[in-house]
Amino acid sequence: MNLFSLSLRNIRHRLFLSFLTVCAIGATVAFIVLFSLFRDSVEQGAEKGYGPFDLVIGAQGSETQLVLNTFYHIGAPTGNIPANLLDEARRDSGVDKAYAMTTGDNYNGFPVVGIDPEYFLTRYGDRTLKAGALYARTGEAVVGSHVAQTLGLNVGDTFAGAHGLVEEGEHHSAEEEAESHAGEEEGEEEEHSHEGFKYTVTGILPTLNTPDDRAVFTTVDYAWAVHELQGEDREITAVLVKPSTLLGAHNLKQTLDGSGGVQAAYTSKAVSDVVNAVDQGSRLVEILAGLCVLLAAITILLSLIAAAGERTKDAGLLRLLGKPKSYVWMTLISEGLILTLTGLAAGFLAGHLSALLFREVLFAKAGVRINPYLWNADHGWIAAGTIALGLLASLIPAFRMYRLQPLALFKS
Numbered sequence: 001m002n003l004f005s006l007s008l009r010n011i012r013h014r015l016f017l018s019f020l021t022v023c024a025i026g027a028t029v030a031f032i033v034l035f036s037l038f039r040d041s042v043e044q045g046a047e048k049g050y051g052p053f054d055l056v057i058g059a060q061g062s063e064t065q066l067v068l069n070t071f072y073h074i075g076a077p078t079g080n081i082p083a084n085l086l087d088e089a090r091r092d093s094g095v096d097k098a099y100a101m102t103t104g105d106n107y108n109g110f111p112v113v114g115i116d117p118e119y120f121l122t123r124y125g126d127r128t129l130k131a132g133a134l135y136a137r138t139g140e141a142v143v144g145s146h147v148a149q150t151l152g153l154n155v156g157d158t159f160a161g162a163h164g165l166v167e168e169g170e171h172h173s174a175e176e177e178a179e180s181h182a183g184e185e186e187g188e189e190e191e192h193s194h195e196g197f198k199y200t201v202t203g204i205l206p207t208l209n210t211p212d213d214r215a216v217f218t219t220v221d222y223a224w225a226v227h228e229l230q231g232e233d234r235e236i237t238a239v240l241v242k243p244s245t246l247l248g249a250h251n252l253k254q255t256l257d258g259s260g261g262v263q264a265a266y267t268s269k270a271v272s273d274v275v276n277a278v279d280q281g282s283r284l285v286e287i288l289a290g291l292c293v294l295l296a297a298i299t300i301l302l303s304l305i306a307a308a309g310e311r312t313k314d315a316g317l318l319r320l321l322g323k324p325k326s327y328v329w330m331t332l333i334s335e336g337l338i339l340t341l342t343g344l345a346a347g348f349l350a351g352h353l354s355a356l357l358f359r360e361v362l363f364a365k366a367g368v369r370i371n372p373y374l375w376n377a378d379h380g381w382i383a384a385g386t387i388a389l390g391l392l393a394s395l396i397p398a399f400r401m402y403r404l405q406p407l408a409l410f411k412s
Contacts, residue, residue, distance in 0.1 A: 007334040022343040024299040028292040029347020036378040041370045050267045051123040055249045057239040067270035070238045072211045073111045080235035094248015100236040102223045105161040114220040132203030141218040142203040157201045300393035340390025
């Protein structure tokens with residue numbers, strides 16, 4: 001019987017314990033793989049989230065909140081700014097493109113975003129829509145691919161939006177609660193105005209793999225039309241700026257930042273702050289992953305120690321039949337490697353399947369889609385580390401049997 005067949009026979013002989021060992025290794029590898037894919041997807045999604053718009057102008061407040069709401073459609077805007085800031089930005093010689101954005105409404109929980117349709121050409125190039133055409137008049141809208149798929153929308157469908165960015169009620173302080181009671185009649189009138197304003201779907205965006213997949217887009221003036229705003233009452237939420245040069249972005253920021261309740265934020269800096277915060281949290285996950293790896297190594301060690309104890313006489317018989325020390329030594333080494341490699345393969349498969357299952361949930365919540373088919377350098381390190389730990393755990397019981405004499409093995 002060759003070495004591989006003997007190792008397989010020994011594994012089948014202790015099938016339940018072998019199965020638990022493989023499960024421990026597989027679960028550890030799957031957890032690490034899923035964490036690696038999530039981390040890479042967050043970083044890639046963060047980089048792709050804002051496109052060429054290196055500067056964003058909005059109401060004073062948190063830069064991170066402004067950027068997350070503008071580009072990732074997460075959270076509430078910091079407030080509104082005068083609409084004439086768009087013209088001021090476009091007049092700046094250091095600005096290549098600038099687009100006003102209006103937000104504040106939703107349709108079934110998906111944000112309704114007002115922006116010039118040229119935005120899509122600037123950001124994504126001349127891409128073909130999945131269906132229909134871009135909007136041209138007030139009341140027309142295009143929907144992201146995720147929105148269309150989730151809600152079953154098609155070109156020609158009509159719908160009415162709702163005020164606010166979330167469907168469920170928010171928690172308010174006592175003062176806010178009193179203010180909300182005072183404004184109930186105004187709120188009812190606002191709801192009626194939203195119900196009376198219908199959107200018509202003119203197009204479905206292709207899958208862009210950005211947060212824009214989960215938004216509804218329409219003309220900038222939709223909010224003004226819904227609320228019947230005129231003249232100076234017309235405001236916008238933000239201005240997205242694609243500078244012609246980095247110096248141009250710096251000069252515009254210096255001009256507008258902090259003046260009249262307006263802030264100008266570098267998009268990359270705000271996104272970098274968010275990614276750094278995620279990295280800080282990932283350190284705790286890395287510690288947990290390390291503990292899981294240690295437990296998996298201990299599981300292999302205990303399994304092989306038990307196997308060595310059960311097969312001491314078998315090993316002694318093999319030695320008396322003339323098998324060299326190396327053969328007995330390799331039986332345990334090969335058994336440990338077979339269990340390790342099986343668990344490694346199962347872990348890779350489970351990790352990628354988990355990414356496939358969770359990608360839509362993560363995308364719906366944060367606009368970041370995990371790529372379950374991604375293979376990166378981490379996979380090599382995971383494989384090498386797992387095999388090294390399996391080999392190390394196998395060496396301890398194997399070395400013990402290697403040192404014993406044949407008669408001692410047979411009599412023990």
